[in-house]
Amino acid sequence: MQSLRIGIVGAGLGGLCLAQGLARAGIAATVFERDRTADSRWQGYRLRIDGDGQQALRQVMTPRQYELFRQSCSLGGDDCFIDPQLRALPERKPAHWRPSAQADDAAERDLSANRQTLREILASGLEGQIRWGHALRGFRETPEGLLLDFEARPECEVDVLIAADGVGSAVRRQLIPGGEPDDGGAIVLYGVTPWEALPAEALTPELGQGVCVVFGDGLTAVIEAMRFRAPLPELARRxxxxxALSPLPDYWYWxxxxxxxxxxxxLPAERLSGDALRARVLQATRGWHSRLRAVFAHGDPRCLGARAIRISAEVPVWRCERxxxxxxxIHAMSPAGGLGANTALCDGAALAQALARAGTAAEAAAALRAWEPGMRRRAAAALSLSLAGTARLLQTTTRA
Known part of the structure; x- marks a missing residue:
């Protein structure tokens, strides 16, 4: 009897979370990823993993993997909310904000993970199931399943297909023409400043602890010191x-x-250089306190990236039960509140649980239908918070 064939498009956090959960249930899904290697493309840096995201990871990971995830997160500290002149703005703290975890205290606190490190942990044990360099062009239904069409790769047939291929999803484009998320006219620019590159005179008490959120006039900056307990490869070995975790020195994320x-x-169609992106930030923050601007000025130009913020107005409907x-x-979000990654992790963990009981293609299709309402409720709540968070980040807050 042929085993159930589950195809997952996208080896990002959501897709790997799903694959890892299925593996724990004894189901070997195939993950198709367009990148040629795990580190062939800039993936971003620090992520806030909230209580829901932590629960999703605990559900799909082995105890050893989950402990490695926890121990590989930043040491954390007290969070602060300030204006560009370092004056406290405690009233700007969002109502749903959870403090950063400090050392080993993670109760009711968020954890700050390095994105690539978390991705490497989620990929551990799945090496034989991830097919790198598989860029999906589309798919078509057949009497036996779904035939996947890849660029310069042989076709592959699966019983059910899970699209976890991000905001530019090829599956969504085919199933939901015109279903692209909205461009709200805002930009997020990410950077990394090496720990030792920031001069001692630039340090301020707010930096080097937890998350420091700086509310300017229509521009908000998030700065956090990413400090690790031990070298990451050593943590993994222990x-x-x-x-296999890549080495990573401490850094300032912003x-x-x-x-x-x-x-x-x-943003132009071509990727701007790091120097050009850094110049944009320094121009936009020209009236800010020199200690804050030093974080941006000493950013590594090789590690700067930017993207337009795209937000789904709603969760669209698609017509294919497999x-x-x-x-x-399916529900792109603003980086405000760090909800996108956490919601994707919850999607993946819940879907793994639903599919774990499926033994046939018909049962798998039924599992997808049973999972979908929960995904929609979860996404609707997160999208609402994400929209509100974005508005809060972009508001004008001039103070005398």
Whole structure:
């Protein structure tokens, strides 16, 4: 008897979370990823993993993997909310904000993970199931299943297809023409400043602890010190030898969110150089305190990236019972509040649980239908918070 064939498009956090959960249930899904290697493309840096995201990871990971995830997160500290002149703005703290975890205290606190490190942990044990360099062009239904069409690769047939291929999802484009998320006219620019590159005189008490949120006039910056307990490869060898973690020194993470016109205009089709992106940030923050601007000025130009913020107005409906979409592929969100990654993790964990009981293609299709209402409720709540968070980040807050 042929085993159930589950295809997952996209080896990002949501897709790997699903694959890892299925693996724990004894189901070997195939993950198709357009990138040629795990580190062939800039993936972003620090992620806030909230209580829901932590629960999703605990559900799909082995105990060793989950402990490695926890121990690989930043040491954390007290969070602060300030204006560009370092004056406290405690009233700007969002109502749903959870403090950063400090050392080993993670109760009711968020954890700050390095994105690539978390991705490497989620991929551990799945090496034989991930097919790198598989860019999906589309699919078509057959009497036996779904035939996947790849660029310069042989076709592959699956019983059910899960689209976890991000905001530019090829599956969504085919199933939901015109279902692209909206461009709200805002930009997020990410950067990394090496720990040792920031001069001692630039340090301020707010930096080097937890998350520091700086509310400017229509531009908000998030700065956080990413400090690790031990070298990441050493942590992996000690806690979960099956996971190969790339070495990573401590760094300062920062991100600026603003309307496009306040960050130098809309992003061109070609990727801007790091020097050009850094110049945009320094121009936009020219009136800020010199200690804050030093974080941006000493950013590594090789590690700067930017993207337009795209937000789904709603979760659209698709018509194919053997296909499911999760994460940014179906409900793209603003980085405000860090809800996108956490919602994708919850999508993947819940879908793994639903599919774990399926033994046939018909049962798998029924599992997708049973999972979808929960995904929609979860996404609707997160999209609402994401929209409100974006508005809060972009509001004008001039103080005398």
């Amino acid at each position: 806690l979960a030898p099956e996971a 991100a600026c969110v603003a309307r496009a016109e306040d960050l130098g205009g809309a 296909v499911a979409l999760l994460g940014d592929a």
